[in-house]
Amino acid sequence: MATPQSIIGIFPTPGEIGQFDLVYTEDGDNGIPHIKTQPATSLTEEEQKKYAFNALPFQNVHTHIIISTASGTGLASTFFTQALQPLLAHMGLEETKNYTLHTTASISTVTDLTTTLFLPTAASGTPQRLILLSGDGGLLDILNALLSTPSSPTFKPPTIILLPLGTGNALAHSTLPAGDATHGLSALARGTPHPLPFFVARFSPGARLLTNEARDSEPIPGGALYGAVVCSWGMHACLVGDSDTAAYRAHGAARFGMAAKEALFPADGGPPHAFKGLVSVRREGAGEWEALAPGRSEHMYVLATLVSNLEKTFRISPASSPLEARLRVVHFGPLGGDEVMRVMGLAYDGGKHVQEEAVGYEAVEGLRVEFKGLEEEGRWRRICVDGKIVRVESDGWVEV
DSSP states (O other): OOOTTTEEEEEEOTTOTTOEEEEEEEOOGGGOOEEEEEETTSOOHHHHHHHBOOOGGGTTOOEEEEEOTTSTTSOHHHHIIIIIHHHHHHTTOOBTTTEEEEEOOSTTHHHHHIIIIIHHHHHTTOOOEEEEEEOHHHHHHHHHHHTSSOOOTTOOOOEEEEEEOSSSOHHHHHHSOTTOOSTTHHHHHHOOOOOOOOEEEEEOTTOEEEETTTTEEEEOGGGEEEESSEEEEEHHHHHHHHTOSHHHHTTTTHHHHHHHHHHHSOTTSOOOOOEEOEEEEEETTOOSOEESSTTOOEESEEEEESSSBSSSSOBSOTTOOTTOOOEEEEEEOOOOHHHHHHHHHGGGTTSGGGGSTTOEEEEEEEEEEEOTTOOOSGGGGEEEETTEEEEOOTTOEEEO
8 A cells, every 4th residue: 555655646546537546566576566557536635735746847858768687686678678668668758759768788888878978958948857767876976977078058957866876875765755766756747957066176186096906096087086975985985995896886875885894894903994084174154274173183073065875775864855955064073993983883873973072073165195105005095975986196285
């Protein structure tokens, strides 16, 4: 039976004038929902208005659906067949006529599609809708490709619907209603577009973007990456980088906890690494850069974010509101492995980690990390931007 959390919307019953179906999700295998229907006869007038499918945004606007086959645990194709495609039929949308389907063949597919198709369409002022079956990284690829060239006077940004098929799915879990059981399909059917806040992370000239499970690297176009979720250095960046392998990704979000145990409890029995660098912030209303934590020369965790949740229940920034466009930084200095696990475990308890005396938490306008030759090994100079990993040179820097 349908619950308020599982309802996608109310749609016209095919072939029946004046009749309507209530469309909702029901749990299926591997966490992918099935689409179910029941007559919408028992709903109150208020409920009918609340759940009514808004067809207007889909009229005369072509939709592109991007299935990211490698995102998360590789379930995007199953999600399309089992959930999204049946919903599109209820919405009256047909492939080719109303939407075009794209399936990724490599890590560059989303960027290539944006550069060759979505960007020229946006530059011409033509409205378009992108339904992205991926994690936050897919959105990062689109964002960076769209912003890779100066926008034209006619530029019309696409409407993007992100259906959470990645590992952490930070943006989706930070914007969808609490308890949503539709995997974002209710937002597709009944949502209202909002501007997407983003930041820019600028890097020193020698920084390299790591690819192919860090076996390869490449220069960063323009020396900058745009992001909408997080920019971090220290333990968080290491956990994301270390667990970005096919073997780890098979475990879904659990990959981060697995990598954390290895990093926080080194095989030699010593303490976790203390990250060395100069960290500055530009506080709200202040024009000058100031030390993030005066007197602290070593760090464990430095993370700037625009969202509240990095995972479904991992509330990294409890003061953040959906699409708020306010950057907040969470940070603390070196701690033992057990204490780091305890403190960060509180993030799963509604974000109570920010109440700890050892943890700093504030809204800022900018964050800057300078390495000054203090870290010899490149793995301690990795920066995470929305899941992408950048290795900065020994005397390099990053500025958000």
